[in-house]
Amino acid sequence: MNKILIIEDEESIATLIKMNLIKAGYQCDVAYDGAEGADKLSENHYDLCLLDIMLPEINGYELLSYAKSLEVPVMFVTAKGETQDKVKGLKAGADDYITKPFEILELLARVENILRRFHKTEQYIKILDLDIDTVSREVRKNGKVLKLTYKEFDLLLLFVRNPETALYRETIYEHVWDSPYLGDSRTVDLHVQRLRKKAGLEKNIEAVYKVGYRFRLR
């Protein structure tokens, strides 16, 4: 699961980006100023940082070098016409930049591109006898398309991106349902059963007693 930090002081833009990234299957945090951004960077591991150059308090370049020191790839988000900033940003080591206003499709393409470059994500995932296309949201097993529902697909993605990992129900719920887990619900279990059955993963998704489930590759 890829985690992206958005550092952007304009709330509407931050929200727009966040919504779209979440839809595309990423996990997102937002920081509204440089200080908050630096805090979040130090507290969590992120796979990518979208960074607005013009920020209150700490400016973008300082944050850039901080992120780089943590080996987090950075994509600059610049306002239109600030060509000098683009150049400066690239010199300073940003991995990409995008100019506001931008097409959401372009943003997604660039995000994917960066993550792919840093070997974090792929459009196609081949695992066991499954071929997963994360862009078309299709899964094939031995060439035959599986009819997975929205949640089943997200659940499968979580498993294949975290193989051999004991995933807590809480973790699963929060990733797939994107809302806090209130405990005491069989929802996750039921979806796991359905996924197991549809994808023929009875042997590969195993229950971990009192924890949740684990995806086995063997």
Next chain:
Amino acid sequence: MNKILIIEDEESIATLIKMNLIKAGYQCDVAYDGAEGADKLSENHYDLCLLDIMLPEINGYELLSYAKSLEVPVMFVTAKGETQDKVKGLKAGADDYITKPFEILELLARVENILRRFHKTEQYIKILDLDIDTVSREVRKNGKVLKLTYKEFDLLLLFVRNPETALYRETIYEHVWDSPYLGDSRTVDLHVQRLRKKAGLEKNIEAVYKVGYRFRLR
């Protein structure tokens, strides 16, 4: 089929790039110096030009402006450490750059990215049994002109430019209506129905439950 011109004097590198691009499904020409490059650019239409900066005879920047005048996207190929060149290249209008030595996967990703970005300005698109002229905004199906409305045309364009992709309603709305999607509106759906009917794409535009729609080529 996308056609790519590689202008590169080092034969081993040119061959390596060519081989990989062909394998990835592109059609390739190679020019070994600037003069040959300029000739080929004038003789054929290319969708992308990969351009080495350090060339005998004509240097990369002159070729860049020539390619730009023909509206051919250009990606600079620079040797490592030539940071100044990167900056200069971007300023001069290159659409992307890549540093030697590079990962083939990265090259392919970047090529794809550029083509995706520029595909949007292609005048003629032939797909399935449709002929689309993006300038006159006319669509023919088996030679017969379809009477599409403004929004229907934009919607069709979005689909044909993103085939086999699960497009979210948000994405569709923001692209075609060019304003933020506020959720909970059947507008996109309705336009999809109309487009399906008028263009006879009932089989090709399929609903992706809880997501939006997907354009199928098969």
Next chain:
DNA sequence: TGAGTTTGTATCATTTTTGTAACAGGGGAC
């Protein structure tokens, strides 16, 4: 101005997804 288009909302029918409940069975803890 007025007829014809285009566009978006509202409504209803149908299909699909999702989550709760209830019960059965099995694996740990002791």
Next chain:
DNA sequence: GTCCCCTGTTACAAAAATGATACAAACTCA
């Protein structure tokens, strides 16, 4: 070995999403 909690399974009903149709507002073009 026994008991109990946890997980597997099935059924069902609520909720949500999509397709289809009708209609009204907005816009176009003569």
